[in-house]
Amino acid sequence: MSKVTRRPLVAGNWKMNLDHVEAIRLIQDVALRLRNTDHRSVDIAIHPPFTDLRSVEGIIGADELPIALGAQHCSAHASGAYTGEVSVAMLARLSVSLVLVGHSERRLYFGMSDEMVAATTAAVLKGLLTPVICVGETGEEREAGETESVLVRQITAALDGVAKGSESSIIVAYEPVWAIGTGLAATTEDAQVACHRIREEIRSLRGEAADGIRILYGGSANPENAGDLVAQADVDGLLVGGASLQGESFAAIINSVAACYGS
Numbered sequence: 282m283s284k285v286t287r288r289p290l291v292a293g294n295w296k297m298n299l300d301h302v303e304a305i306r307l308i309q310d311v312a313l314r315l316r317n318t319d320h321r322s323v324d325i326a327i328h329p330p331f332t333d334l335r336s337v338e339g340i341i342g343a344d345e346l347p348i349a350l351g352a353q354h355c356s357a358h359a360s361g362a363y364t365g366e367v368s369v370a371m372l373a374r375l376s377v378s379l380v381l382v383g384h385s386e387r388r389l390y391f392g393m394s395d396e397m398v399a400a401t402t403a404a405v406l407k408g409l410l411t412p413v414i415c416v417g418e419t420g421e422e423r424e425a426g427e428t429e430s431v432l433v434r435q436i437t438a439a440l441d442g443v444a445k446g447s448e449s450s451i452i453v454a455y456e457p458v459w460a461i462g463t464g465l466a467a468t469t470e471d472a473q474v475a476c477h478r479i480r481e482e483i484r485s486l487r488g489e490a491a492d493g494i495r496i497l498y499g500g501s502a503n504p505e506n507a508g509d510l511v512a513q514a515d516v517d518g519l520l521v522g523g524a525s526l527q528g529e530s531f532a533a534i535i536n537s538v539a540a541c542y543g544s
C-alpha cells in the first residue's frame with residue numbers, strides 16, 4: 282500500500298489551554314481561515330480539554346465543519362468510583378471520535394504505565410472510538426542509544442490492547458519527548474527512521490495491517506517544517522501542540538500538508 286492511500290491527519294492537541302469561551306473563538310477562527318482553501322486531502326482533528334468539548338461539538342455540528350473532535354485522555358474503566366476520570370461512553374456522547382492515549386505528559390506526570398496505555402487503548406476501541414497511541418523516547422533515552430528499544434517496548438505493550446483484526450482502527454503518534462514544546466523538532470530523517478521502525482515493529486507483530494496504520498509525528502511541528510515532515514514515506518500526519526493554539530499557524534500547517542498530498 283502506498284503512502285498516498287493513507288490519508289494524512291493533522292491533529293491539534295490543545296493540552297490544558299483555553300476555556301470553553303476561548304475554545305469557541307479558536308475553532309471559529311480556524312474554520313474561517315480554512316474556508317477558502319482546498320484541504321480536502323487532509324483529515325483534521327482537535328483535542329480540546331474536556332470542559333470545552335460540549336461547546337466545540339456544538340460549533341462543529343452547527344457549521345458542519347470538517348473537523349473531528351478528539352479528547353486528550355480517558356479512563357480505561359467503563360464507569361464507577363474513579364474520581365476525576367471521564368469514560369469513553371461519555372466522550373462518545375459528545376461526538377468525540379478520537380482519544381489520545383499515553384501522551385508522554387500522561388506517562389511522565391500522571392504515572393501512566395505501558396499496561397495502562399494498553400488497557401485504555403482496549404477501552405477506546407471497545408467504545409468504537411479511535412485511539413491515537415503516543416510513543417516516544419525521552420532525551421536521556423535518546424542519548425543512551427535507547428530510542429529503538431523504547432519505541433519497540435511501547436508499541437508492543439500498546440498492541441496488547443488491540444485485538445487481532447482491529448489494527449486498522451488505531452492511529453499511532455511518534456512524539457520524541459525532547460522535541461515536545463521545545464521548538465526543537467526532530468529532523469525529517471529522524472522522524473522518518475522512527476516512524477518506519479514503528480511500522481516495521483507493527484508489521485512483525487501483526488503483518489500487513491501495518492501498511493494501513495497512520496503514524497503521525499509530533500514535537501514542535503510548525504508551518505515551516507510541516508510539509509517536509511509529511512513528505513516522508515512513513516509520516517502520515519502531525520500531532521501539533523503549541524502551533525495548534527493559534528488559528529493562523531494551525532491553518533497554515535493544514536494547508537502545508539494539503540499541498541504535499543494534493544487534492
Ligand code: PGA
Binds near residue numbers: 460502
Ligand atoms: P508541541 O506538542 O507541538 O507543542 O511540541 C506536541 C504534543 O505534545 O502533542
